[in-house]
Amino acid sequence: MAVAVRQERVLSELSKLDLFQSKSHRGQGRMEERDAKRSMYRPGVTIDIERARLITQAYKATEGEPMVIRRAKALAHLMDNMTLHIYPHELIVGNMTSKPNSINTFPELWWRWLDKAIDKEYANMVTDEERAELHEIHKYWQGKAVHGMERGLLPEEVRPYWFYPDHGAFLWLHGGHVGTPNYEKVLRTGMNGLIKECEERLAELSANPEAYIDEPSYLEQRRFLEAASISLKALARFGQRFANKAREIAAEERDEARKRELEDIANICEWVPANPARTFREAVQSYWFTNLFTRVLDLQSSGYGERLDQLFYPYYEKDRLEGRITKEETTELLGLLFLKMNEEGGLIPPAQA
Secondary structure (H helix, E strand, O other): OHHHHHHHHHHHHHHOOHHHOOOOOOOOOOOOOOOOOOOOOOOOOEEEOHHHHHHHHHHHHOOOOOHHHHHHHHHHHHHHHOOOOOOOOOOOOOOOOOOOOEEEOOOOOOOHHHHHHOOOOOHHHOOHHHHHHHHHHHHHHOOOOOOOHHHHHOOOOOHHHHOHHHOOOOOOOOOOOOOOOOHHHHHHHHHHHHHHHHHHHHHHHHHOHHHHHOHHHHHHHHHHHHHHHHHHHHHHHHHHHHHHHHHHHHHHOOOHHHHHHHHHHHHHHHHOOOOOOOOHHHHHHHHHHHHHHHHHHHOOOOOOOOOHHHHHHHHHHHHHHOOOOOHHHHHHHHHHHHHHHHOOOOOOOHHHO
16 A cells, blocks of 8 residues: 555656656647747747757767768767766656756757757747857758758659648658667667677678678678667666666665665666566666667657557566566556656647647
């Protein structure tokens, strides 16, 4: 009974924080009069430029290298240097932005409309210093970002209809999407298991003369495996960074119950996502790190297509039978996971508001 009461209290308190409130799409899709003075974002929601800064630093440092390697090194630079937060009452950790109640931007994908919006509609979402820095970041991405490149790939007779005034649709959306990661394998092997697979495959390629006779195919495979290894190692280090962060906070924590929770967080993050998940809580934490890595911080994607019930059930059942977890504790961890999902916000053009 005490666990259930605590669970309800914690989830209730966290759900009231601005951090976990919906940030965007205010009024979108509703049949109501348009208010020109009303922003599509809640008051207090800001644009976080740390990701844009770190990603741009990495791309500048890797000019001339294969794009797949540059992307992997950029993601690794982000994961190794982004600001970490562990918020009060959290048991599942992994923040999306460097400051609460903010939204990331992806200059390697798009920047033109945002460069205008931060001077107009979204002027109050950045400080003057951030606005100046973001303008400088955008200058680097001119002619390099994905948005705009696709026009050159269209046939001449189709290209005119790509532009907004000509295609006749009310709303035209395009964006990057990724497939659902193989979470079952991630939980079963951990990052270290996947890294080992990459290294073994690289060794096979190097030892097989027939593999590198076909130079384009060999280089494509080698670069992909090298990039995958760079990325996987970065995610393993990311977990260790959170373990260190939890121990730092625990050392200053005066509440003994919260101190034990932080120490548990540290122990879990030292193990996953680098290693196979052994318990339900480790599975949830490893899943969140992987989702954050692949579908939020690298390339923002829409939807959560995986079946969490099927993914987590074997770990829940094992823990339940061995007396490691109760139904109430399971409910609390899933509630905390869903709150982490709600932490995300999407930055979209004012024209779509």
